[in-house]
Amino acid sequence: MTISKDLYLSILSMDAYSRGYHTGLDDLGDASDGSVHIGLADVSFNITDAGIFNAAEASSFYAIAYTMGGNSTTGIANGTTIISYRGTDQPFMEFIPVDLPISYGGSYDQRQIALAQQFFNSVQQNGNAPDIDPAIMLLTGHSLGGAAAALRMAQGRISPP
């Protein structure tokens, strides 16, 4: 069975809600040691690896990186690193102070932007690790996570979400 690249990225954009802290489902785990998979994607980097766990939890930010282990079914090349940014999951903490200014004021929350950038940089800086290749990177995200991915894409030559 094949699955399109866009559908696979959509699945990964929602998967970020179910890993790490404050998960919507039971915690599916975000260990980056090669033991956690979703389809052909292996979790390869998390916010603990990036050294931003406290700042992320305090700002309700979460992101996770996967590395594709095969390309036969998704159209995403083997070895591609995919970063997925979690969207709004804390209505009172994120909707008014973060979402509304983006939607109606064009103003991005500086903590969320900084964390999205820091996570991206950390994934790139770990490019010398065998499971991260900085030359092949895709970004995805749902809701606020989509905005974070799009903004990061606009700031660099990265594939759109």
Add this chain to the structure above:
Amino acid sequence: MLRLIPIFAVLVLLTALPSCRNESWRQKLTVVVETPNGEVSGSSVTEITKRDQRGNWFFPDARGVYSEVKGEAVAVEVLPGKWLFALLDGREDGKGKVEYLVYPAFALDKATDANGRRSYEAAMAKLHAQPLDTPAMIPASDYPLMVTFDDINDPASVKRVDSSDLAAGFGPGVSLKAVTLEITDEPVTDGRVEAVLAWWLDTRSGPYNEMTPLKLPNASPRGWNHLGASAFWSLEYRQRFDRRAP
């Protein structure tokens, strides 16, 4: 017209506020260990808050019941200088997280409502009916993740503990006797783990100068996984350490 949308959104959220039902309790997790020198134990009181965001007022992606934890891991000095930690984090299979321990301890997943249906509300009702300070056994299948250090002052010596074979980590004659949980009104534990792992608070790295994660050896393809401070302390504690950091 567009300018009215944020005002409308705020009103919607304010309306939704009463529908965000919280459940909160304090629980004491106790680990009892048999040693050649006799029985030793350690406890930690944590405060769990469940935020129910399942209503139609919430965005579909934000719906669910979310858990917040305040507190720290259990620290037991099994032998002089040899510590066992029962962490806030669960194991790789998702079991053993401190915020879910009430379910196996009090069989909450079997709680049913008046119509005989299992539900979150029935589970919470059964939880609040539990008598205070009455320990219940946690089944071994739901034990939290446990670790120790070969040298309590060496972060590189951290290793996982097999709860069914404590002798492998601590020596002959050491075994886990029980892990219990009780609902309590005792204050949340603060400072015990900090006193034992004081060196970690000054070991910092990363863009926000946070406590450096430990490398916990495991059987994964990479051979280790990061064990962060979040496994030992809740956010409020870690933020306090961050503010004091050099």
